[in-house]
Amino acid sequence: MEFEKSILNKRSDEAKPGTAADDRHLMTFHCQHCYTVLADSLDVCGELQSLDSVILLKVTDDVVVGDAVMSKDKGEMTNCISSPLKCSHCHLDVGKILHSSPPSLAPVRSLFLLDKSSISCYILNSSSMVKASGLSFDLQPVSERLAEVKQHFEAHLEKMSILKSRLADMSIIRNKKRRVNTKPDKRLTHNKHAHFLPLECIVSTLDHQNHILVTA
Ligand SMILES: [Zn+2]
Known part of the structure; x- marks a missing residue:
């Protein structure tokens, strides 16, 4: 799978550690080898640090679930029955799904665990591809x-x-x-028509009457 260069602005292999499990950081998860889309951030449930995995509710049809096998790993995966998750295009191991596990891993049984070391993230806001190992998916x-x-x-x-x-x-x-x-203006209270006339008109009328009285 290839990305159109005009859309993909930059590629950063040394992403700054940050919280990716956030509405503001919508992203798609890709096979680190062939960039096939494996899942998106809307289905992220969190991160399982002990297995360095991103926990997901759903993955795309390009993730092939292998046969269930008893884990030969020691440590936390001891006595676990799990199926490997593979990229359908290049057959890279991209994670696992647990069917049976000790109580410590019970909360992630039947959920998809994508190995952070095997996937890259395409961040939609910045149109950039970064390695999942540089991001935190803790909710x-x-x-x-x-x-x-x-x-x-x-x-x-x-x-x-x-x-x-x-x-x-x-x-x-x-x-x-x-x-x-x-x-109401107190000066107009003696004029019975005062409330109908503007103040300037009344003053002008009074001046005119005074002038007539003086000249008479
Ligand atoms: Zn692949």
Whole structure:
């Protein structure tokens, strides 16, 4: 499988360690030998550090599940029955799936374990290919994530409260100004038609009457 060069901007074999199990880092997983697509980050459940593997719910049809065999490995894989996962194009071993295991590996039974050393990741946001071994796939615990979301909403709520308080103050000031502007002018109370005439018109009329009285 080949990538179009205009889309694939760069290739970095020395990726900076970071958390890839995040909505902001959508990626596809590829066979490190032939770049066949094996899975994507939407199905990542976490990372199994003891086996240096990415835990996945699903893989593509290009991952071939081999026959179940008793593990000959020592250590954590002792007495495990597992099937190897192979790339359908180049037949590279890309991981395993456990059918039977000691209790320590029980949570990952029947899940797909892709070896980080055998896969590369194509990060969609940056259009770059990096080795999976340079990334962390540990998922943040739900409680921590909820605490972050709660903190985020509380900050927004505080901003909204301040904004609401300011709007209320502005509304009070505006109403006061409106009341002051609508009070009748005391100078016009003796004129029975004052409430129909503008102030300038009344003043002009009074000046004219005074002028007639003086000249008479
Ligand atoms: Zn391959």
